[in-house]
Every structure is written in structure tokens, then in C-alpha cells.
Amino acid sequence: MIAEGQPTNGGRALIQSLEMEGVEAIFGLPGGAILPVYDPIIDSPIRHILVRHEQGAGHMAEGYAHATGRPGVAMVTSGPGATNIVTPLADAYMDSIPMVCITGQVPLPAIGSDAFQEADITGITQSVTKHNFLVTSAADIPRTIREAFHIATTGRPGPVLVDIPKDIVDPNNPASAMDWYWPDSVDLPGYKPNTRGHPKMIKQAAELICRSERPVIYAGGGILKARAAEALRELAELTGIPVVTTLMARGAFPDDHELCLGMPGMHGNYTAVTSMQESDLLIALGSRFDDRVTGKVPDFAPEAKIIHVDIDPAELGKVRRPDVPIVGDCRLVIEELVRAIGDLGGSDAQPDRSPWRSRISGWQEKYPLTYEPSEPGDGLKPQFVLETLRDHTPDDTIVASGVGQHQMWASQHWKFNHPYTWVNSGGLGTMGFSVPAAIGAKVGRPDRMVWAVDGDGCFQMTAQELVTAAAERIPVKVAILNNAYLGMVRQWQEMFYEERYSEVYLSPDLPDYKLWAEAMGCEGMRVEDPEDVLPAIEKANEIDDRPVVIDFRTDHREKVYPMVPAGQSNSNIVVDPSQGEGGH
Amino acid sequence: MPSSPHASHPAAPHHTLSVLVENKAGVLTRIASLFARRGFNIYSLAVAPTEDDKFSRITIVVDVESAPLEQITKQLNKLINVIKITELHPDHAVERELLIATVRAAPEVRGQVIQLVDVFSGRILDVGHEDLTVSVDDEPARVDDFEELLRPYGIVELQRTGRVALPKIERPARLRGVRRAS
Ligand SMILES: Cc1ncc(C[n+]2csc(CCOP(=O)(O)OP(=O)(O)O)c2C)c(N)n1
Numbered sequence: 001m002i003a004e005g006q007p008t009n010g011g012r013a014l015i016q017s018l019e020m021e022g023v024e025a026i027f028g029l030p031g032g033a034i035l036p037v038y039d040p041i042i043d044s045p046i047r048h049i050l051v052r053h054e055q056g057a058g059h060m061a062e063g064y065a066h067a068t069g070r071p072g073v074a075m076v077t078s079g080p081g082a083t084n085i086v087t088p089l090a091d092a093y094m095d096s097i098p099m100v101c102i103t104g105q106v107p108l109p110a111i112g113s114d115a116f117q118e119a120d121i122t123g124i125t126q127s128v129t130k131h132n133f134l135v136t137s138a139a140d141i142p143r144t145i146r147e148a149f150h151i152a153t154t155g156r157p158g159p160v161l162v163d164i165p166k167d168i169v170d171p172n173n174p175a176s177a178m179d180w181y182w183p184d185s186v187d188l189p190g191y192k193p194n195t196r197g198h199p200k201m202i203k204q205a206a207e208l209i210c211r212s213e214r215p216v217i218y219a220g221g222g223i224l225k226a227r228a229a230e231a232l233r234e235l236a237e238l239t240g241i242p243v244v245t246t247l248m249a250r251g252a253f254p255d256d257h258e259l260c261l262g263m264p265g266m267h268g269n270y271t272a273v274t275s276m277q278e279s280d281l282l283i284a285l286g287s288r289f290d291d292r293v294t295g296k297v298p299d300f301a302p303e304a305k306i307i308h309v310d311i312d313p314a315e316l317g318k319v320r321r322p323d324v325p326i327v328g329d330c331r332l333v334i335e336e337l338v339r340a341i342g343d344l345g346g347s348d349a350q351p352d353r354s355p356w357r358s359r360i361s362g363w364q365e366k367y368p369l370t371y372e373p374s375e376p377g378d379g380l381k382p383q384f385v386l387e388t389l390r391d392h393t394p395d396d397t398i399v400a401s402g403v404g405q406h407q408m409w410a411s412q413h414w415k416f417n418h419p420y421t422w423v424n425s426g427g428l429g430t431m432g433f434s435v436p437a438a439i440g441a442k443v444g445r446p447d448r449m450v451w452a453v454d455g456d457g458c459f460q461m462t463a464q465e466l467v468t469a470a471a472e473r474i475p476v477k478v479a480i481l482n483n484a485y486l487g488m489v490r491q492w493q494e495m496f497y498e499e500r501y502s503e504v505y506l507s508p509d510l511p512d513y514k515l516w517a518e519a520m521g522c523e524g525m526r527v528e529d530p531e532d533v534l535p536a537i538e539k540a541n542e543i544d545d546r547p548v549v550i551d552f553r554t555d556h557r558e559k560v561y562p563m564v565p566a567g568q569s570n571s572n573i574v575v576d577p578s579q580g581e582g583g584h
Numbered sequence: 585m586p587s588s589p590h591a592s593h594p595a596a597p598h599h600t601l602s603v604l605v606e607n608k609a610g611v612l613t614r615i616a617s618l619f620a621r622r623g624f625n626i627y628s629l630a631v632a633p634t635e636d637d638k639f640s641r642i643t644i645v646v647d648v649e650s651a652p653l654e655q656i657t658k659q660l661n662k663l664i665n666v667i668k669i670t671e672l673h674p675d676h677a678v679e680r681e682l683l684i685a686t687v688r689a690a691p692e693v694r695g696q697v698i699q700l701v702d703v704f705s706g707r708i709l710d711v712g713h714e715d716l717t718v719s720v721d722d723e724p725a726r727v728d729d730f731e732e733l734l735r736p737y738g739i740v741e742l743q744r745t746g747r748v749a750l751p752k753i754e755r756p757a758r759l760r761g762v763r764r765a766s
Contacts, residue, residue, distance in 0.1 A: 122610065123610075123613070126610075126613065126614060126617060127621065130662075130664075131663075133665040134609070151664060178608075188664060189606065189667050190605070190606060190663070190664055190665050190666045190667040190668075312662070313658050313661070314655065314658035314659050314661070314662055317655075318655060318658075319655070358626045395741060
């Protein structure tokens with residue numbers, strides 16, 4: 001450790017700053033501009049994980065943050081290294097993931113000259129980061145790192161990028177000379193997130209709740225960001241109000257709880273979608289009225305009054321004007337709300353909601369999530385694979401998913417009973433997210449079993465990170481639901497483009513996933529028959545010294561139901577054809 | 585950003601935002617791009633350091649309905665370098681703009697041009713055989729009038745600064761303040 005006031009250089013100061021922030025892992029890949037920072041890593045206790053592509057580093061940092069709640073850290077070189085990490089930054093921005101990304105930059109005097117591997121990365125990432133910095137002096141490094149972590153992790157969390165020119169970290173360059181210091185506070189006069197909800201608003205919300213006959217709690221990813229799962233449960237149990245958990249909030253409220261309605265939205269279950277639609281009060285907690293949840297906005301929950309709690313004032317009224325807007329940290333606000341409801345009489349103050357409850361259980365009985373079992377000789381039913389996996393892995397298994405049909409089936413059919421077990425790209429919908437995100441999650445939670453559920457299309461985008469996992473002995477497990485197609489796109493073509501399957505066929509055998517897995521240092525398996533599904537999963541569960549990939553050959557005709565066609569009202573939800581025409 | 589060469593009264597929903605920001609590189613781009621992302625035109629924009637050189641004040645005039653503007657101010661407030669945003673209602677603000685123009689002023693009309701500049705308490709900045717360069721600083725509406733009256737003589741070049749504004753020295757209750765994180 002460099003002592004306070006001791007002369008050092010920017011590169012060492014950067015690494016020590018990361019140590020001061022409690023960073024235990026960095027996901028990255030070096031290059032010329034960031035080289036001086038890689039040198040002191042050798043002597044640091046921080047674990048560096050060398051990725052095969054910078055996109056992998058970004059998604060690993062995200063997976064790490066999803067699973068641990070601590071900021072993920074990625075470090076890459078300038079130019080192409082930096083541009084390769086733009087997608088994960090955008091992904092983290094959409095899903096409010098705390099992340100700090102350090103990019104190398106050409107030396108200060110060369111900036112703006114189109115120097116080799118120069119990219120204006122602060123310009124490029126301006127609209128996909130919560131904030132970014134171009135550091136222009138070695139002496140600013142500790143302060144900037146401190147600010148970056150503060151911004152990334154407080155208020156509405158998000159990605160922060162710190163771009164660092166080579167000369168100010170290069171020990172051989174006088175521009176890197178500085179005396180070590182660690183700021184004991186941050187000075188950001190324009191940044192003061194409001195965490196405490198307004199007492200008057202909270203009281204109003206409590207009164208509204210105690211008057212409502214058909215309320216639904218609409219829980220979003222903000223619950224998890226605010227570590228508010230416990231508080232949410234208390235609120236739901238106190239009032240007996242059912243809870244829907246959005247794609248980002250899966251696990252924020254236990255699926256096995258009698259008040260849990262599961263996922264709403266475009267591919268949400270019938271009961272969750274319809275309960276919101278028919279409600280007279282939506283208690284939106286850390287949720288942002290995404291179009292995938294609301295469907296056609298003017299027709300969304302037409303009779304519902306809205307209580308909207310969010311740490312980000314810009315979310316309130318962005319899509320739907322709330323009757324009671326509350327800016328604040330979800331956990332603190334819910335705790336206050338529980339108190340305010342208690343003051344009004346608590347559970348005794350709740351109106352008789354038995355008619356509402358019986359309508360809900362009517363929908364649950366009439367429209368359960370179903371699928372037809374596979375016929376002999378056909379591919380596996382993806383739902384069956386997921387259910388088997390769900391039933392034969394530990395209850396607290398972490399599941400990371402790609403984007404597409406497999407993602408929706410995983411969210412629908414898994415039982416999430418613990419927070420921070422669902423690692424997912426919700427807002428940006430990034431194919432290629434799951435393999436690196438699973439690796440990041442496993443680095444953060446080595447005690448947990450981590451499964452990636454991936455599509456064959458997604459897998460091909462970032463599978464090379466399994467080389468990283470094998471080399472670094474990060475034993476994640478990957479279930480590819482291989483339907484030989486870009487399945488979600490195929491589904492839309494089938495339903496909305498008269499079955500004209502343009503450019504969506506991938507082939508089940510090209511590549512040979514088993515051989516590919518083996519070539520990357522993983523255990524590879526292929527499963528074609530339903531009776532082989534469980535043995536393969538059990539075998540995979542036992543392997544703990546390297547990654548495992550199972551290529552499940554699934555039925556390419558299977559579609560995700562229910563479905564609300566894009567841009568339509570949630571009232572037009574279409575259920576599985578076996579449940580009747582049109583679903584209503 | 586450049587004011588239109590024609591009469592420059594912003595159309596109906598015209599809002600003036602006074603944005604206090606940290607005086608750091610890139611702040612202006614961040615602000616401008618928030619408007620650009622939503623396809624809003626910035627009608628005029630003026631920026632310079634304040635009495636304290638750690639901060640700059642940006643005066644932005646935009647033509648948008650109030651609802652989208654509310655979303656923009658909320659998004660602006662999220663920018664780390666933005667300290668405070670105030671919407672200045674024209675009735676409760678003092679606004680100024682500077683115009684510089686080179687105008688055709690052949691000897692036979694030169695007297696008229698000079699008189700016009702005089703009426704607007706403007707100044708003659710430069711004199712040529714056929715042209716005059718003149719300046720006027722005034723309320724934006726008066727500057728519009730001046731531009732309008734100058735045009736028949738033949739404007740060779742014209743530059744306006746965009747408006748700068750401060751709240752009137754009165755009770756702050758008069759401000760329609762858009763406060764941080766409220
Ligand atoms: C990077 C990226 N490119 C394109 C898309 C559009 N997209 C959404 S789902 C999907 C198909 C995914 O196919 P696959 O991974 O095989 O999963 P499946 O839907 O078959 O389960 C595509 C192309 C996307 N979400 N992300």
C-alpha cells in the first residue's frame with residue numbers, strides 16, 4: 001500500500017483506488033493504452049479475469065453486480081477495446097446495474113488527433129452511462145474513482161465510465177507523478193439523490209391502499225436495487241395485496257408465496273396481466289411502466305389509480321401520471337408505508353377483498369401456464385427441460401438467461417424464491433448476455449450453483465467466454481435450448497408475417513455444440529430424448545471443476561404463450577391454443 | 585441554435601430555462617444532446633461562466649409543450665454536473681439579447697439607418713463606403729423589431745447571441761422553479 005502523501009504514479013494510484021473501494025474482481029483485457037495500469041495488477045490482491053472479448057468483460061461485471069449487489073468492474077484498452085464494451089454499458093444503463101468501467105485512452109497530447117486506437121469514448125457513451133469522466137491529470141485519479149463508485153451505486157444505480165489517458169498512468173512519464181491521497185468524501189454539488197419519501201405522499205398512499213378493493217402491487221427491478229425484498233413482503237402480507245414481479249424483479253417476491261402472481265407483460269401469465277388490467281389501484285414499486293409491461297399505454301389498467309415509488313424523479317409521470325408520486329428509495333419508502341398503514345389500522349383497515357381474491361384465483365385455475373408434452377420423435381419441449389432443471393437444482397440456484405423465447409420460458413417456468421437469483425437483460429434485451437453474465441455471477445457468488453439458460457442464437461454471440469471460464473476455473477453450467485432457429489423472431493414471423501421465415505434458420509448441428517464446448521475446455525453433452533434430460537442435468541450438477549454445456553435439442557415449433565402482440569392492449573392477451581381460441 | 589434570420593419570436597409554447605452547471609468539459613454537449621435525443625429544437629442557447637468560475641449558467645429557450653419539457657427538465661436534473669434548473673417565466677424575468685449586423689447603407693439611406701440605430705439606443709461598430717456594422721442589445725422582442733426594421737435596407741450578415749436571462753429581483757415565490765429532485 002502506498003501511504004498518504006507518498007509519491008507514486010497514476011497507474012498504481014488507480015489500482016489502489018479500486019482496492020480502497022473494496023473491489024475484489026476486475027473483468028478485462030489489456031492493450032497498449034491501458035498497459036501501465038495492468039502492471040501494478042500483478043501485485044494487487046484484486047482478482048483479474050482475462051476475458052476473450054471486451055463485451056464479455058462488461059456482461060461479467062453486470063452478472064457480478066446482479067448477483068451480489070456490489071458494483072461490477074471492467075477494464076479495457078482504448079479504441080476498439082472501449083467500443084466493444086458499449087453494449088454492456090447500454091445494457092447496464094437500461095437495467096440500472098451499478099458498474100464502473102475503466103477504459104484506456106491515448107496520451108492527453110494525442111487526444112483529438114485521430115491517434116492510433118483513439119476513440120472518443122466519453123462522447124460515444126454519453127447517452128448510455130449514468131455519468132462518464134475523462135481524467136486529465138494523475139492527481140485526479142483517486143478522487144474520480146471515488147466519485148465514479150459513488151455515482152454508480154447510489155440513487156438509481158447505473159454504469160459509470162472512467163477514461164484514462166496513458167501518459168497520466170505511465171510511470172515513465174512525468175505526467176503520471178502524483179502524491180497518493182484518498183478523499184474522505186465526495187463533492188458533487190449537482191448530485192443529491194432523494195432517498196426519503198415525502199411523509200404527506202406516503203400518508204396519501206396508505207389511505208388510498210386502505211380504500212382500494214382491487215389493488216395489485218407492481219414490483220419492478222428497483223425493489224432488488226434497493227434491497228427492498230423483505231420490506232415488500234412485509235407490505236404484501238400486512239395488506240394481503242397480490243404482487244406481480246416484472247422480468248427485472250423475478251425473485252424479489254417469492255414465487256411460492258400465495259400472494260405472488262408471477263410475471264406480467266407481453267409474455268406474462270394470464271393472471272398477472274389481467275389482474276393489473278382489472279385493478280383499481282396499482283402500487284408501482286421501482287417499476288418503470290415499460291412498454292413490454294403496459295402494452296398499449298392508453299388501454300393499460302384503465303380504472304387503476306397509481307401510486308408510483310421510484311428513486312428517479314424522471315420515472316414519475318414519464319409514461320403514466322401517478323395519483324400519488326413518491327420519490328425515494330424503495331426500501332425506505334415501503335417501510336414508511338407499512339408504518340403509515342399500521343397507523344390506519346394495518347390489516348384490520350383493509351376492505352373486504354374476497355371478491356377480488358376469488359376472481360384472481362378463478363383466472364389462476366382457468367389459465368395456468370401450460371404446454372403440450374412432446375410427441376415421440378419430436379424435439380424436447382423447452383418448458384419440460386426448464387421444469388426438470390428447476391426441480392433438480394438447489395432452490396437458491398442463480399439463473400442467467402439470454403434473450404428470446406428461452407428467456408421468457410425461463411422466467412415463466414422457474415420458481416424464484418430468493419432475490420438475486422435471476423440475472424437477465426431486460427431493458428436492452430441483449431443476446432449474448434447469459435454466458436458472460438453467468439460467469440460474473442459465479443465469480444461473485446462462488447458458493448452458489450449458477451446455470452445459464454441460453455438460446456442457440458445467443459450462445460453463438462459470446463460462447464467464447466467459456467474459454468475464460470474454463471481457464472479461470474469458474475464452473476458455470478449452460479443449458480442451450482437449441483431449436484435451430486432465432487426462435488423469438490421465428491415466432492413473430494409465424495404469427496405476424498404469414499410464416500415467411502426470413503433469415504432465422506441456424507441449423508441444429510452447425511456448430512456441433514458438444515465438440516465446441518469440449519474444445520473450450522468444458523464438459524459437453526447433447527440431449528435429444530426426454531428420458532435423458534434428468535440424467536444429463538444430474539451429471540452436470542456434479543461437475544464442479546470446469547464449465548458444462550448441455551445442448552438440448554428442442555422443438556422448433558414451440559411458441560411462447562401467453563402473448564400480448566406488440567402495441568396492443570393487454571386485454572387482447574392470447575393464451576396457449578390448448579386453452580381455447582384467443583384466450584379470453 | 586442560430587436564431588432564424590427572420591423575425592424571431594418563438595411560437596406559442598416558448599420556455600426559458602436557466603440552468604446552473606458545473607464549469608466542466610462536455611457539460612454543454614450532455615445538455616444539448618438530451619434535447620436532440622427527443623427531436624426538440626433548441627431555439628436559442630447562451631452559455632458563459634457566472635460570478636463564480638466554478639459554475640456556468642446556460643440560458644436555453646425551447647419551443648415545446650409543457651409535458652415533454654417536464655420530462656426534459658427531469659432528465660437534465662439527472663445530469664451529474666447540473667446544479668439547478670429554473671424555468672423563467674417571461675413576466676418575472678429580465679431578458680436580454682445582443683444583435684450585431686452589417687447592413688447596406690449607401691450614402692442616400694445612411695442617415696436613416698443611423699437614426700434607426702439611435703432609436704434603439706444601439707451603436708455603430710464599423711463604417712464602410714456602402715455598409716455599416718451596428719449593434720443593439722435589448723429585450724429579445726425589441727431586438728426582433730430592430731431586425732425587422734433593418735431588413736429592408738439589406739442585411740449582409742447578422743448574428744444574434746441568443747437570450748440571457750435572470751429572474752427579476754423580487755420574491756422568489758414568483759419563480760416557477762423546477763427544483764432538483766423534488
Ligand atoms: C444483440 C441482439 N441482436 C438481435 C436481437 C433481436 N432478437 C431478439 S430474440 C432473437 C432470437 C434469439 O434466438 P435464440 O438465441 O436462438 O433464442 P430463442 O428465441 O430461439 O430461444 C433475436 C435475433 C437481440 N435481442 N439482440
